[in-house]
Amino acid sequence: MKRLLAMFAFLPALAWADFTLTSPDAPAESTLSDKQVYIGYGCNGGNTSPALKWQGAPAGTQSYAVVVHDPDAPVEGGWYHWIVYDIPASVTTLATGAGVSTGAKVPKGAVQGLTSFGGKGYGGACPPIGHGRHRYNFVLYALKVKQLKLDEYATPAEQEKAIQAASLDQAKFTAYYQR
Template identity: 90%
Template sequence: MKRYLAMLAFLPALAWADFTLTSSDAPAESTLSDKQVYIGYGCNGGNTSPALKWQGAPAGTQSYALVLHDPDAPVAGGWYHWIVYNIPAGVTALPTGAGVSTGAKVPKGAVQGLTSFGGNGFGGACPPIGHGRHRYNFVVYALKVKQLKLAEDASPAEQEKAIQGASLGQAGFTAYYQR
């Protein structure tokens, strides 16, 4: 009986073991291209969000959220480059360029939250010169709620905390960039 109960303890983790996130524009473990580099702070890239696709979400998923975070940024808590939440459960991909600040290219009902750049929408990679290789962690969360209700001015950390609190599972990958 104990062995049976121990096996059941692993079921929640296994329920989303097949949940994956991929990108044809920024493959896992690759270096981000100039298209995904910010325009500003001395960077001169395309500031274009990469195409993202996910599959295998856990049962009960009501919506999704996406967070792009650089934990190597030389500021407390790292740097949030893109946050999107309330992505409808029927959506399993975002096309290249979905992160425009107007929100015109995210799915209907989805919200792009404030980033560390101080605006909404995708903000590309732009680490300080000579600071070394930075990790850009792309994470999609399967949420147990249809709508997260967050203040329009919620900080990136507040948004991520709410997203994690409503998460059924997550999938992600890391890409890199340095100048």
């Protein structure tokens, strides 16, 4: 047995725990609640970002980014509902409602980027009536940089491209909504 363990001694940097992202407010494969639905475009939800919690980040993680995206939206490239980056590596949660547009509830140093709604902060689900069930992909990226240094008016696609370029790993889950 000792010999077998010695054979794998060169692997100490590998994380045996999975990098995971969960939400008590929007569990994976669940339907988003009215609390996470947008206010506007005929939707009357609470427009509140769900709590997010993660663990098992890879070695070398300097910061995190969260992207919430609806690939089923009837626009090219889908619809970006929330982008927040430069989340310090010491942070492992975002509280319910952290996505307020003022940025007052994200961790110190974190930046909320522009979404497809044209503003900053969380914009809830609001697919077109009768368009079927939409997927809302919640993706957490572990980044190899402390700051992305993006232009504050970078498009959602530009932000995601920069986030992916700096990514060490990602954890994700999907929730659904239709009207």
